Amino acid sequence: MLCTSWSCGRVCLSPAVSISSILSPAVSITSISKTLMFNQQQRSNSSAIVMESPREQPNFELFAKKPYEPPSWASHLNPVPSHFFSLGHFPTPIHRWNLPNLPKNTQVWLKRDDLSGMQLSGNKVRKLEFLLADAVAQGADCIITIGGIQSNHCRATAVAAKYLNLDCYLILRTSKVLVDKDPGLTGNLLVERLVGAHIDLVSKEEYAAVGSLVFPYPPLSV
Structure with missing residues (x-):
C-alpha cells in the first residue's frame, strides 16, 4: 500500500501509539532538515527501506525552466507538457511505515512529499510546476x-x-x-x-x- 504523506504536517494517533515506534529509523523526527540531506551512506546503513522514483534525479536548480520528458507510461498522453519550472526539492523519498497490527504480508509505504520544500510543502508543487510554466509560456x-x-x-x-x-x-x-x-x-x-x-x-x-x-x-x- 502506498500513501501520500501529510500536506499539513500533522497526523492523529492514539495516545498509546508512539511516533518513534511506527516511523522507520530513516525518518528524523527531531530535525526535518537532516531528512532533506540524505546521502548514499545514510541510506545504505538505515534499517528501513528507502525507495525513490527511478525516473526522477536529484535536482537542486530551483526556479529554473526545464524541458520535460514524460515517463514511458505517460508518453501517450496528449498534450504532453514541453517544460516545467523546478519549484520543489525532488525526488522525495519513500519510507516504510511500521504500523502495529497490520495484517500478515501487508506493508504500508509513505511518499514523503511533505519534504518537497518548506513554503510549498506537499504535493501541490507538482502540478504548479507545469501549470505556471504553461502560464508563463502564454505570456501571463x-x-x-x-x-x-x-x-x-x-x-x-x-x-x-x-x-x-x-x-x-x-x-x-x-x-x-x-x-x-x-x-x-x-x-x-x-x-x-x-x-x-x-x-x-x-x-x-x-x-x-x-x-x-x-x-x-x-x-x-x-
Whole structure:
C-alpha cells in the first residue's frame, strides 16, 4: 500500500501509539532538515527501506525552466507538457511505515512529499510546476485561483507566483458573516500576505451560485 504523506504536517494517533515506534529509523523526527540531506551512506546503513522514483534525479536548480520528458507510461498522453519550472526539492523519498497490527504480508509505504520544500510543502508543487510554466509560456503576468479560506493550494500558488515574479490574486471562500471582515493573519493567510498576494473574499453561497460556471478557454473577456 502506498500513501501520500501529510500536506499539513500533522497526523492523529492514539495516545498509546508512539511516533518513534511506527516511523522507520530513516525518518528524523527531531530535525526535518537532516531528512532533506540524505546521502548514499545514510541510506545504505538505515534499517528501513528507502525507495525513490527511478525516473526522477536529484535536482537542486530551483526556479529554473526545464524541458520535460514524460515517463514511458505517460508518453501517450496528449498534450504532453514541453517544460516545467523546478519549484520543489525532488525526488522525495519513500519510507516504510511500521504500523502495529497490520495484517500478515501487508506493508504500508509513505511518499514523503511533505519534504518537497518548506513554503510549498506537499504535493501541490507538482502540478504548479507545469501549470505556471504553461502560464508563463502564454505570456501571463498574473495568476488567479480560488480555494477555501485556509487553502493549502492557494498558499502554494501564492508562494510559487512570487518565486516567478507573477502577481497572484486569491479568491477565498468564507462564511457569509465574515465576507466583509479582514480575514487576519492566521495560518496560510499570513504566508499569502507575506508574499504579497491580493486577497478577495467570497461567501460560500455566492460561490455555489456562480463559481462553478464554465467559461470559454481562452476566455472571450475578463
